[in-house]
Amino acid sequence: MGGQNGDGDTGRIEAFSDGVFAIAITLLIIDVGVPHLKNAPAGTSLLDALLGQWPSYLGYVISFLQIGVIWANHHNRFRFIVRSNHALLFLNTLFLMCVAFIPFPTALLAAYLQGSGAERSTAGAVYVGALAVTAIFFTALWLYAASGYRLVDRDLEPRLLRAMTRRYTAGTVMYLLAFLLSLVSVAVGLASVVILALLFVLPEPADRRRSASG
Numbered sequence: 465m466g467g468q469n470g471d472g473d474t475g476r477i478e479a480f481s482d483g484v485f486a487i488a489i490t491l492l493i494i495d496v497g498v499p500h501l502k503n504a505p506a507g508t509s510l511l512d513a514l515l516g517q518w519p520s521y522l523g524y525v526i527s528f529l530q531i532g533v534i535w536a537n538h539h540n541r542f543r544f545i546v547r548s549n550h551a552l553l554f555l556n557t558l559f560l561m562c563v564a565f566i567p568f569p570t571a572l573l574a575a576y577l578q579g580s581g582a583e584r585s586t587a588g589a590v591y592v593g594a595l596a597v598t599a600i601f602f603t604a605l606w607l608y609a610a611s612g613y614r615l616v617d618r619d620l621e622p623r624l625l626r627a628m629t630r631r632y633t634a635g636t637v638m639y640l641l642a643f644l645l646s647l648v649s650v651a652v653g654l655a656s657v658v659i660l661a662l663l664f665v666l667p668e669p670a671d672r673r674r675s676a677s678g
C-alpha cells in the first residue's frame with residue numbers, strides 16, 4: 465500500500481545493510497594475528513603462543529555470534545517492514561554505524577582482557593556498552609517502523625506485532641543491565657551478552673497474518 469516516501473524500497477536498504485554486516489563480521493578476524501616466536505620469551509613453543517592469544521579468540525567468537533544474531537534479527541524485521549521513508553533510512557544508518565563499530569571494542573577487549581584490573585574493567589565496559597547502544601538503535605528502528613503500522617505490513621497480526629515489540633524492548637533493557645553488570649564484573653557482563661545472543665537465536669512466534677475479515 466502506498467503513501468510513504470520511498471514506498472516499498474526496502475530491498476536496497478537490506479542489500480546495503482547486508483554489506484555492512486559482512487564487512488564488520490569479516491574485520492573481526494583481522495585482530496586474531498599469527499604469533500611470531502622470535503618476539504616471544506626464550507623457550508616459548510608455538511602451542512604456548514597460540515594458547516596465549518585466548519582473549520583474541522574469545523572476542524572473535526563472542527562478536528561473531530553477536531553480529532550474526534543481530535543480522536538475523538535485522539533480516540527478520542525487514543520481512544515485515546515493507547515501506548521506507550527518510551526517517552527509517554536515518555535510523556538504519558545510525559544502527560549500521562553501531563554494527564560497523566563492533567570490531568573496535570572487540571580488539572580493545574582482546575588487548576586488555578589480561579591487563580590490570582582498571583584496564584580490564586574499562587575494556588569490558590566499552591565492549592558491552594557498544595552492544596547495548598547497538599540494541600538501543602535497533603529497537604528504535606523497529607519501534608518507529610511498527611508504531612501504528614507506519615511502515616510494516618498491515619496484514620501482520622496485532623498480537624504478533626506486539627510480541628515482537630515486547631521482545632526487542634525487553635532485549636534492550638537486558639543489554640543495558642548487562643552493561644551495568646560489566647561495571648561490576650567483566651566476566652559477568654560478557655556472560656550476560658552471550659546468554660542474550662543465544663536467547664535471540666530462539667525462534668519467534670509463528671508468522672500469522674490477519675484474515676480479510678480481521
